[in-house]
Amino acid sequence: MKPIDSERLHEECGVMAVVNHPEAPRLTTLGLAALQHRGQESAGLAVADGHVVHSHRAMGYVSDALTDEVVRGLKGHLAIGHVRYSTTGSSNLRNAQPIHVTYKRGSLAIAHNGNLVNAQTLRREMENEGSIFNTTNDSEVILHLVARSRQETIDRALAEALRQVEGAFSLLVINPDTVMVARDPRGFRPLCLGKLDGAWVAASETCALDMIGARYERQVDPGEMVVLHADGRMDSYRWADEQPASMCIFEYVYFSRPDSTIYGRSVDQVRRRMGEALGREAPADADVVIGVPDSSNTASLGYSRVTGIRWELGLIRNHYVGRTFIRPSQEVRDFSVRKKYNPVRHVLQGKRVVVVDDSIVRGTTMRKLVKIIRQAGATEVHLRISSPPITHSCYYGIDTPIRRELIASSHTVPEIAAYLQVDSLAYLSIEGLMSSVQATEGFCRACFTGEYPIAPSGVGKDVFESETAPQTPSS
Ligand code: SF4
Known part of the structure; x- marks a missing residue:
């Protein structure tokens, strides 16, 4: 299902989060609808109520995948969501996001916009050590790295995981009482923060904030980790050393909506x-x-x-x-x-x-x-x-x-x-x-x-001179 013509480059994902709002699942779904141009293959939500994370993903547009009935059934005041356009050919629900897993510390879900250039290498190493992957999506590598971390807090575990991956990522991670918002050190893909009635909102583009009446606050800085707690607190710190910025200029050429900042x-x-x-x-x-x-x-x-x-x-x-x-x-x-x-x-x-x-x-x-x-x-x-x-x-x-x-x-x-x-x-x-x-x-x-700006690891620089793009499936 590739509804757009092949004469365009295609953005692969849009992400959205609303934290500490009684209508978080519904508002996140509305925001995803405003980001529909960034991905039409599948849509999904992961919602937390302070105790547990529930999720739903389905193929199709936001209005098909996240119906009123589905959204009503997902209870919680924290939510992250994702729309996806896939490079992997046929429609595949397994690769839809948010990817939701249960591990030793409970449940966790991730919504990722971007592409990890060393995902294949990391995955191969983990599979050799016995890890089992549920998807062919590069974002799952991040969840495995978080699960392996010995850091005490979930955001520090995520930061440790992110220091091991390379490439482009603007991502949202939810556990039962926190949403983490992170951007890669070069800031390839956009990600912004807003506020609505005391609730925090994060989105790929500001048109999603406008959709729900949220006020634009700022962009998430490259290499920044923003931790949004269920009680309304917000922490922010740099998880990565500063690197030269490599923001995707094609966002201005074509991908982003003209009403976005x-x-x-x-x-x-x-x-x-x-x-x-x-x-x-x-x-x-x-x-x-x-x-x-x-x-x-x-x-x-x-x-x-x-x-x-x-x-x-x-x-x-x-x-x-x-x-x-x-x-x-x-x-x-x-x-x-x-x-x-x-x-x-x-x-x-x-x-x-x-x-x-x-x-x-x-x-x-x-x-x-x-x-x-x-x-x-x-x-x-x-x-x-x-x-x-x-x-x-x-x-x-x-x-x-x-x-x-x-x-x-x-x-x-x-x-x-x-x-x-x-x-x-x-x-x-x-x-x-x-x-x-x-x-x-x-x-x-x-x-x-x-x-x-970054070469895929495991292959020489000359990969870019070859005629075959890397096969890592993208989020
Ligand atoms: S500007 Fe860079 S990140 Fe954007 S589409 Fe071109 S190669 Fe990809």
Whole structure:
């Protein structure tokens, strides 16, 4: 069940927690619904009442997996939740999160956004020592490490476990009376804190706080452990030495919702600046600017503002094609794209059109979309991409195809333009991207540059030059 087209990179998870609130399970579920864009394969909740942790996970959207009846049955004032998009192919409930286990000190559940680059090595070592794993999910490694720890408190045991893993993780861990919120030392994936009526809230994006009326407090710092107690107390400390930040810049390009604040910056504002920078770098002689909805609308507004070319809604996205999709019995040409986008003919007819999109992965969907725009009457199509060419796979929790399937890994910009059959093609430069986030460093940009902040352990650096992404299943 992969409802989104293969022309996008995909975020793999969203996490949400509400601590010390009588409606914690319901509020967490609402927050997960706001994070649905980060994962549609499965959803789950783990709830604690001071004595025990209960959990429920199911395949499907939040509204399918966490029905009213299910949520009513989970009693407690602490809750963590998770939405997942999987890289592991077929739907698999075993890998849904939160992963809930019972060990010598009671019950424990984890919700993880990111990808551990040394999970395979650690898992192999533990299996050789007799450990049994229930899932093929890298997050389970963390639970095993916590269970083995001799630290006296659960948060110190978690910190000890986290010092043994490498990679990207923004995670939530719940036991009967505590929720721990932790972020990896480089801060690959976002995680923020908010407050609601004296309760603490943690979420991947601030749009989840908005959904439940919570007030944004701050982001969880890279390498920080926040311990939220059932009685409302909050402790915070650094569990890891400081490291150079590697926040995922693709959150601004595509993953995060424009109404969110990520890494302390408004996604909408950054995305508009990307469009403006693109307009300055690659203006076009054209009549209208359109964005590929919904993710590129914001950048296309920025492009229009700088170039003075009129902005129009030229493509309408169908949000309701859903997961249970019935193919027509008769082959409809370019159906995979038509089911998602429909052109507004009178906007495009006889016009020279600038199409702004956030990225090109394989190029197959864009090629069909260009054809549909031409069939709607556009006389010229000038494609502008509000990020640099994606030339490398991601190893930090984003579902990217193997490298050879990325069109920009093996084709020049003119070659890609010829394949897409556009009149002109331009990408935003790395400098333009960095100026849009108003920083010179602190971000991971490896899918654009191949400069990976952390190499997977157990394999040489040259793994990144191979055409096969590591097989560690991601959370
Ligand atoms: S490689 Fe790209 S998608 Fe992956 S974390 Fe880095 S910037 Fe984000």
